[in-house]
Amino acid sequence: MNIPTSNVQSSAESGAKPRERKQRHVAEEIRGKIYVYFCVLLMIVTIFSIVYFIASRGLAPFVSQGVALKDMLLGLKWKPEGEPPLFGALPFLFGSFATSLFAAIIAAPLAFCASIYMTEIMPKFGKTVLQPAIELLAGIPSVVYGFVGLSVIVPFLRDTFPGQGVGVLAGALVLSIMILPTITTIATDSLRSLPNGLKEGSYALGATRWQTISRIILPTTLPSLLTGVVLGIARAFGEALAVQMVIGNAPHIPHSLFESATTLTSIITLEMGNTTSGSLHNNALWSLALILLMMTFLFVFVVRMLERRVKR
Amino acid sequence: MIIEIEKLQLYYGEFQALKNVDLSIPERSVTAFIGPSGCGKSTLLRTLNRMNDSIPGVRIEGTVSIQGRDIYASDTEVEFLRKRVGMVFQQPNPFPKSIYDNVAYGPRLHGRTKKAELDELVEKSLRSASLWEEVKDVLKKSAWSLSGGQQQRLCIARALAVEPDILLMDESTSALDPISTTKIEELTRELCKQYTIVMVTHNMHQAARISDRTVFFLNGEVVEAADTQTLFSSPVDQRTEDYISGRFG
Numbered sequence: 001m002n003i004p005t006s007n008v009q010s011s012a013e014s015g016a017k018p019r020e021r022k023q024r025h026v027a028e029e030i031r032g033k034i035y036v037y038f039c040v041l042l043m044i045v046t047i048f049s050i051v052y053f054i055a056s057r058g059l060a061p062f063v064s065q066g067v068a069l070k071d072m073l074l075g076l077k078w079k080p081e082g083e084p085p086l087f088g089a090l091p092f093l094f095g096s097f098a099t100s101l102f103a104a105i106i107a108a109p110l111a112f113c114a115s116i117y118m119t120e121i122m123p124k125f126g127k128t129v130l131q132p133a134i135e136l137l138a139g140i141p142s143v144v145y146g147f148v149g150l151s152v153i154v155p156f157l158r159d160t161f162p163g164q165g166v167g168v169l170a171g172a173l174v175l176s177i178m179i180l181p182t183i184t185t186i187a188t189d190s191l192r193s194l195p196n197g198l199k200e201g202s203y204a205l206g207a208t209r210w211q212t213i214s215r216i217i218l219p220t221t222l223p224s225l226l227t228g229v230v231l232g233i234a235r236a237f238g239e240a241l242a243v244q245m246v247i248g249n250a251p252h253i254p255h256s257l258f259e260s261a262t263t264l265t266s267i268i269t270l271e272m273g274n275t276t277s278g279s280l281h282n283n284a285l286w287s288l289a290l291i292l293l294m295m296t297f298l299f300v301f302v303v304r305m306l307e308r309r310v311k312r
Numbered sequence: 313m314i315i316e317i318e319k320l321q322l323y324y325g326e327f328q329a330l331k332n333v334d335l336s337i338p339e340r341s342v343t344a345f346i347g348p349s350g351c352g353k354s355t356l357l358r359t360l361n362r363m364n365d366s367i368p369g370v371r372i373e374g375t376v377s378i379q380g381r382d383i384y385a386s387d388t389e390v391e392f393l394r395k396r397v398g399m400v401f402q403q404p405n406p407f408p409k410s411i412y413d414n415v416a417y418g419p420r421l422h423g424r425t426k427k428a429e430l431d432e433l434v435e436k437s438l439r440s441a442s443l444w445e446e447v448k449d450v451l452k453k454s455a456w457s458l459s460g461g462q463q464q465r466l467c468i469a470r471a472l473a474v475e476p477d478i479l480l481m482d483e484s485t486s487a488l489d490p491i492s493t494t495k496i497e498e499l500t501r502e503l504c505k506q507y508t509i510v511m512v513t514h515n516m517h518q519a520a521r522i523s524d525r526t527v528f529f530l531n532g533e534v535v536e537a538a539d540t541q542t543l544f545s546s547p548v549d550q551r552t553e554d555y556i557s558g559r560f561g
Contacts, residue, residue, distance in 0.1 A: 124368075197405030201467070204363060205418040205474055206395035215417070220408050 051293065058290030060283040061087070067280075072287060078251045078267070080281040087284045091253050093291070095261040098168050099243060100236035102257075103175035104183075108229050110176075111183035116213060118184075119191040131188070138181035146245030149174035154246055163258035166248035171263070174242050179232035186228030190221045223309045230306065234299035238292065240265035264288050314339040314478065314508050315360065320374035322355060322532075324367070329355045331532045333374070337525075342500060342509045344519035344540070347529035348560070353512045356529070357480050360510065361397040362390050378478070395422060398471030402483040404463035406455035406470070411447050414455045414466055418474035433473055441469035442499055461492025468499065472507075479503065481511040485518065497522050516556060520544050528552045 061067040067087050075088020114134070118126025153173050158165030194217060202212040218225075240263075248260025249270065268285050275282035315337040322330035330352045337343050345353035358364045359376060362383065375382050383393050395418075406414050415434045424430060434451070438444040443465040447458070455466055464484060471479060481500070485493040500509055500522050513519050519526050520540060527537040528549075536543060536552045547553045554560055 195405070197401060197403055198407060200363065200401065201405040201407065201470075202417075203366070204361060204394055204399040204401075205421060205470065206391040206393075207421050208391055211421055215421075216407055 054286060054290050054293055057283055057286035059287070061280060061287055065280050065283060067284065067287075072284070076253065080271075080275075080284055085280060087287075089264070089288060089291070091251050092262055092264045092267050092288065094253050095168070095171075095247065096237055096263040096265070096295075098254075098261070099171040099175055099247065099263060100233050102168065102172035103179055103236045104229050104233045106172060106176035107180045107183055107232060108225075111180055111187055111228070111232075112218075112225060114180075114184050115187035115191055116217070118188055120209065120213060120217070126188075134181045134184050137177070138185070142178065142239060142242040143245075145174050145178050146242035149242060149246040157258065161258050163256070164248065164260065165258075166246055167257065167259050168247065168254055168261050169257040171243045171247040171261075172257075174246055175236040175239060178239060178242060179236050182235055183228040183232040186231065187221075187225050190224030190228075191217060194221060223306045227303050227306045230299055230302050234296060237295055237299070238265060240269045244269060264292055268292075313337065314379060315510070316375075316377045317356075318375045318377075320356075320359070320372070320376060322352075322359060322364070322373075323369075323371040325369040329532050330359075333534050335527060335534055335537060337508065337510060339508050340504060340506070341524040342504045342511065342522055343525045343527065344523035345510070345512045345527050345529060346514075346516055346519050347535075347555070349514070351529040352532040353527075353529045354482055355532075357482055357510060357512050360478070360480055361394050361399055363399065365390065395474050396476050397478045397480060398474065398476035399480040399482065400464070400467050400471055400484045403487050404460055404467055406458070406463050406466050408454065408456060410452045411455050411458070411466060412451040415469050415473045418470060422474060437469040437473040438466075440472050440503065441465045442495070442502075443469055459492075461488050461495060464488060464492065464496060465499065468496075468503075472503075476507065478508045478510065481509065483512050483514060486514060493518075516544075528555060530555070 061072075062069050072087050072089050073093070074090055075086060076090055077086040077088045078091065079086040114130065118130050122130075149170060153170050154165035156165075157163070157167075157170055161169075198216055198220065199212055202216045207215070243263055244266040247262060247266060249262045249266055250260035251262055251267070254261040268288055271281070272285055275285065313336040315335075317333055317335040320330055320333040321328065333352075333356060335356075345357060347353050355364065359372065360378070360383075364370050364372075372384060376384055378393070378397065382388070407417060409417070412434055415437050416430050419430060419433055424433070435444060435448075438447065443462060446462060447453075447466075450457075455463065458466060464487075468479075468484075485496050488496065497518065500511070503509060504524070511519075511523070523540045525537065526540045526543045528535045528543065528547075528551075530551055536547060536549045538548075543552065544556055547556060
């Protein structure tokens with residue numbers, strides 16, 4: 001830390017008071033710094049311990065328990081208690097990706113439309129009614145979403161389409177409603193932050209509102225909109241409970257949207273309680289958690305890339 | 313007279329921003345609106361292309377006619393009005409697109425899509441805005457890479473590309489350096505041979521330098537409208553004299 005020690009004014013006047021005042025300021029400064037550094041340190045330590053814990057458990061099967069990474073990432077069969085035990089996690093990976101990507105495909109257009117409505121078409125109604133409603137949507141516990149999915153979406157799918165109703169589509173629909181607030185909030189913020197001059201410039205050339213939205217507003221805010229979508233996918237990817245309630249939890253790669261499947265998070269929550277700590281099965285579940293963590297890092301990385309594009 | 317304003321009253325909610333404005337603006341000339349901040353000069357400018365429409369709580373009485381047609385009549389198509397009455401803003405506001413696409417934006421909106429036709433129009437507009445020589449080799453570059461003064465001339469080119477009759481300039485040089493300002497002033501003199509220009513300026517010297525007619529506003533009223541020379545040399549109203557001699561404002 002570089003604390004300036006020479007002060008021309010105070011040495012020239014050589015009074016005791018300025019020096020006292022300065023000491024007080026320095027003390028305050030140090031106190032503030034200690035507090036801030038402590039908080040930052042606490043956060044860093046927490047994050048590193050989580051990563052270390054998950055990695056040490058999750059890498060054990062590959063390092064010392066004889067499971068090949070390739071078999072886990074590409075294997076189709078998950079039989080951890082079998083003879084020999086099999087740890088193929090591809091169906092879970094597939095299920096996680098399928099449900100979260102599909103959820104984003106459903107939610108993104110809805111979220112974009114909602115945010116355009118809230119910022120461009122009915123700003124007053126949007127701010128007073130829609131925005132609080134959407135924020136409320138974000139606060140509903142995931143078990144409620146799962147329950148609604150189980151009692152509304154699943155029966156509807158069962159009656160309308162072939163199959164049992166539970167499956168990838170049901171999971172994706174529940175997730176799409178869950179990530180709608182995330183994408184909408186970020187999209188709305190980015191539309192609001194668009195300089196007014198751009199819109200005025202477009203209107204002044206005789207553009208209609210729709211022309212202005214499609215030719216100026218959407219292209220200009222696209223990177224921020226995509227940031228919202230990626231964060232939405234990240235949230236969907238990590239969601240366990242609600243998906244688990246409606247996806248059917250069958251450890252295989254489904255052939256259609258209406259077939260049961262399962263996800264990384266579902267399998268972790270379902271099996272974690274039935275294993276003993278340190279066993280191969282338990283460690284294999286930590287490996288799945290490690291994969292989830294890596295995916296989260298990847299999403300954060302993508303968001304950073306998009307943000308850099310916005311700034312340019 | 314290309315623009316005729318009669319008994320115009322404009323309210324923002326309870327507040328009356330324009331009071332009983334009667335004004336005619338002649339074709340192919342530069343008319344400058346001067347007056348202290350909040351006197352209504354920008355508001356009046358923005359009623360000429362109906363940019364005030366989007367502000368909640370605006371109410372207008374009286375008539376504004378452009379080329380003999382009431383622009384606040386119920387059958388007026390606002391998009392078509394704005395095609396004829398272009399506008400350049402205080403802050404340069406090019407779109408985050410290439411220089412070419414900025415100029416071609418307006419014509420494309422109004423249905424001109426043929427490449428050859430657009431090329432020609434873009435060149436003509438950039439030449440009219442005396443920017444062509446500076447950007448002809450970098451038309452594909454982002455408009456945001458230009459300097460502030462260039463950006464403002466690009467905005468003028470963009471406005472000219474839809475072939476308007478009238479060009480409104482809302483303090484269009486106030487965000488620019490003196491050299492860029494001079495360029496835009498010279499350009500304005502050049503453009504008024506073909507277009508009717510109405511400009512708002514907070515700079516009296518600018519009004520004196522480049523306008524043919526000057527209108528002095530105070531508290532939402534037109535105090536005096538006259539030939540620029542007459543208004544600055546022998547103002548009729550005492551308030552005008554006080555303002556131009558720097559006693560207030």
